[in-house]
Amino acid sequence: MQRITIEDVAARAGVSPTTVSHVFSGHRPVRDETKAHVERVAVEMGYRPNAVAKSLRVQRTNTAMIILPDITNPFYPVFARGVQDVLRGGEYHTLLCNTDSREEEERAFLDEAISRRLDGVVFMGYWVTQPELAAVAAAGVAVVNLGERFDDAPIDSVRSTDEDGARDATSYLLNRYGPSVALIDGTKTAPVARARTSGFHQALSAAGVALRPDHEVSEDFTRAGGMRGMATLLDSASPPRAVFCANDQIAIGALDEARKRGLAVPDDIAIAGFDDIEAASMVQPQLTTVHNSPDALGAACGEMLLSRMTRQYEGPGREVVVPAELVIRASA
Amino acid sequence: MQRITIEDVAARAGVSPTTVSHVFSGHRPVRDETKAHVERVAVEMGYRPNAVAKSLRVQRTNTAMIILPDITNPFYPVFARGVQDVLRGGEYHTLLCNTDSREEEERAFLDEAISRRLDGVVFMGYWVTQPELAAVAAAGVAVVNLGERFDDAPIDSVRSTDEDGARDATSYLLNRYGPSVALIDGTKTAPVARARTSGFHQALSAAGVALRPDHEVSEDFTRAGGMRGMATLLDSASPPRAVFCANDQIAIGALDEARKRGLAVPDDIAIAGFDDIEAASMVQPQLTTVHNSPDALGAACGEMLLSRMTRQYEGPGREVVVPAELVIRASA
DNA sequence: GTGAAAGCGCTAACAC
DNA sequence: GTGTTAGCGCTTTCAC
Numbered sequence: 001m002q003r004i005t006i007e008d009v010a011a012r013a014g015v016s017p018t019t020v021s022h023v024f025s026g027h028r029p030v031r032d033e034t035k036a037h038v039e040r041v042a043v044e045m046g047y048r049p050n051a052v053a054k055s056l057r058v059q060r061t062n063t064a065m066i067i068l069p070d071i072t073n074p075f076y077p078v079f080a081r082g083v084q085d086v087l088r089g090g091e092y093h094t095l096l097c098n099t100d101s102r103e104e105e106e107r108a109f110l111d112e113a114i115s116r117r118l119d120g121v122v123f124m125g126y127w128v129t130q131p132e133l134a135a136v137a138a139a140g141v142a143v144v145n146l147g148e149r150f151d152d153a154p155i156d157s158v159r160s161t162d163e164d165g166a167r168d169a170t171s172y173l174l175n176r177y178g179p180s181v182a183l184i185d186g187t188k189t190a191p192v193a194r195a196r197t198s199g200f201h202q203a204l205s206a207a208g209v210a211l212r213p214d215h216e217v218s219e220d221f222t223r224a225g226g227m228r229g230m231a232t233l234l235d236s237a238s239p240p241r242a243v244f245c246a247n248d249q250i251a252i253g254a255l256d257e258a259r260k261r262g263l264a265v266p267d268d269i270a271i272a273g274f275d276d277i278e279a280a281s282m283v284q285p286q287l288t289t290v291h292n293s294p295d296a297l298g299a300a301c302g303e304m305l306l307s308r309m310t311r312q313y314e315g316p317g318r319e320v321v322v323p324a325e326l327v328i329r330a331s332a
Numbered sequence: 333m334q335r336i337t338i339e340d341v342a343a344r345a346g347v348s349p350t351t352v353s354h355v356f357s358g359h360r361p362v363r364d365e366t367k368a369h370v371e372r373v374a375v376e377m378g379y380r381p382n383a384v385a386k387s388l389r390v391q392r393t394n395t396a397m398i399i400l401p402d403i404t405n406p407f408y409p410v411f412a413r414g415v416q417d418v419l420r421g422g423e424y425h426t427l428l429c430n431t432d433s434r435e436e437e438e439r440a441f442l443d444e445a446i447s448r449r450l451d452g453v454v455f456m457g458y459w460v461t462q463p464e465l466a467a468v469a470a471a472g473v474a475v476v477n478l479g480e481r482f483d484d485a486p487i488d489s490v491r492s493t494d495e496d497g498a499r500d501a502t503s504y505l506l507n508r509y510g511p512s513v514a515l516i517d518g519t520k521t522a523p524v525a526r527a528r529t530s531g532f533h534q535a536l537s538a539a540g541v542a543l544r545p546d547h548e549v550s551e552d553f554t555r556a557g558g559m560r561g562m563a564t565l566l567d568s569a570s571p572p573r574a575v576f577c578a579n580d581q582i583a584i585g586a587l588d589e590a591r592k593r594g595l596a597v598p599d600d601i602a603i604a605g606f607d608d609i610e611a612a613s614m615v616q617p618q619l620t621t622v623h624n625s626p627d628a629l630g631a632a633c634g635e636m637l638l639s640r641m642t643r644q645y646e647g648p649g650r651e652v653v654v655p656a657e658l659v660i661r662a663s664a
Numbered sequence: 665g666t667g668a669a670a671g672c673g674c675t676a677a678c679a680c
Numbered sequence: 681g682t683g684t685t686a687g688c689g690c691t692t693t694c695a696c
Contacts, residue, residue: 007690
């Protein structure tokens with residue numbers, strides 16, 4: 001199991017390490033005969049190139065990292081696959097990292113990306129600030145942010161029309177069920193939560209409905225969070241007639257809680273979500289939600305990252321916005 | 333953006349690179365005063381250790397790879413998180429790789445693991461053979477296989493009682509709905525498909541029911557596959573009374589197809605799945621299925637891999653079997 | 665078309 | 681408690 005190096009191969013093939021290197025890289029012509037011979041010897045000896053040594057030498061790792069808050073939220077695997085599909089085409093490999101929405105983990109992975117000299121990172125986080133992310137870019141790692149735009153750092157951003165989508169969904173609820181519409185929000189520090197909350201507020205203002213603190217609860221972006229949020233709302237002095245949830249996982253949890261209490265959806269209480277994950281159309285009643293496009297978002301992130309990693313683009317931060325649209329089903 | 337090295341720090345702090353190295357590693361005592369000074373200088377200069385150089389030197393990357401067939405199957409993210417949770421405790425990082433069930437991708441990732449000198453890999457695949465995986469282990473990468481056991485390679489394996497679970501589910505269907513029970517299988521080369529198919533066959537034999545080729549269709553392990561499989565079965569000369577599906581995604585697809593055709597489940601046709609993913613209890617009717625424990629499987633894989641990567645264990649292949657049990661709900 | 669040799673940034677003998 | 685130095689395995693100038 002001691003490892004064969006390029007020198008071992010060179011020695012056995014009777015050529016220089018330089019030649020062996022060029023046989024593999026194709027960076028300069030090698031006589032056909034020599035080439036064939038070297039290749040044969042390499043296979044015979046079971047030579048495996050050492051990517052670590054190569055990376056140290058060429059100062060590139062051909063690897064990108066995707067940092068995500070929750071891999072068990074079905075939105076993200078689809079997103080990640082979108083990124084990977086375009087990166088693979090560019091000969092880049094991808095590490096998928098899961099922060100579990102934890103602040104320390106977000107920082108730890110970003111740190112890792114710098115130490116390991118990764119070529120790029122696609123980041124989606126709840127805690128890390130713009131200057132911190134800018135520092136990662138300054139350390140020479142290409143960065144694409146899934147979320148807010150960056151104005152003074154060379155960081156591209158990709159986002160959905162979260163604010164508009166939330167506004168549309170809330171307006172729909174308001175029109176159909178009257179002014180008593182509540183919000184179950186996700187992790188409050190999340191930029192995406194802020195955007196959706198803001199859309200929710202806009203709709204209320206537009207309809208001339210006053211904000212009610214007792215009609216806004218904040219949990220995390222999970223099914224369990226949705227159950228807790230719904231319980232709080234239903235136990236309050238004046239339960240809402242309809243509720244807008246910051247994502248589908250929350251909405252599904254809210255549905256669970258309503259069902260547990262024997263409440264009919266939407267007749268007793270209407271529920272809408274955000275994302276349109278696959279499960280949104282599997283639950284009963286099917287979820288009214290805002291359709292989001294994880295694959296398109298992933299592909300956009302992959303493309304921007306690729307263009308930066310290859311240095312095809314080196315300018316200021318760009319922004320891609322992918323539309324998210326209300327889809328009305330049975331739950332509201 | 334030119335990078336600060338340990339030598340730059342050493343020069344500025346007026347010590348040797350060795351001392352700087354030991355300040356960070358703690359591998360030998362450094363005078364408190366010196367240590368504090370070096371740390372301050374390092375921060376001032378924005379020094380970031382280069383993990384690539386370190387890996388080349390120490391011949392370890394502190395990184396493991398998880399290779400999975402389909403990250404969008406909710407079973408796997410949970411599994412992956414189980415692995416990561418234990419690996420993180422051992423200071424190991426984890427790359428998550430998605431083969432999309434493709435043969436070339438399985439090989440490509442395994443190859444990558446060797447080139448990048450990863451310390452270990454948790455593998456779940458459909459195509460790669462035992463000898464091929466043994467070669468990865470022989471190249472010095474610790475290997476844990478999610479699936480079949482290995483007898484003559486130092487590769488640990490972790491699996492569910494797939495055969496028993498499939499047998500139990502099929503027997504239940506047979507008892508309750510009579511002998512007309514069909515199978516919608518997943519990708520045929522998958523070891524897990526073979527095990528579940530074998531359990532299905534055992535139950536038929538035990539009940540004295542003859543195998544019927546027209547009651548066995550093979551698709552892939554997806555919702556779309558389940559729809560296609562169900563369509564084939566329903567379009568056949570003698571549609572079955574009940575169907576056992578090789579996983580829940582397939583079962584949910586089968587449910588979709590039945591609903592599309594206006595068939596009542598389980599009254600017209602009964603459906604059972606395998607895995608008990610979260611969605612199994614979200615669909616209507618709720619899925620009768622075999623409960624699998626992705627988190628326990630993941631943790632077991634993580635532990636075996638860790639013990640091998642740290643060389644705490646270096647013996648022959650071990651095996652962990654996690655029980656999978658029938659859970660009866662409404663679909664059958 | 666081929667080779668010699670320097671060096672990527674780090675660690676760890678082996679000195680003292 | 682600290683420093684000198686030799687590589688880890690590769691790529692790439694520079695030379696022929």
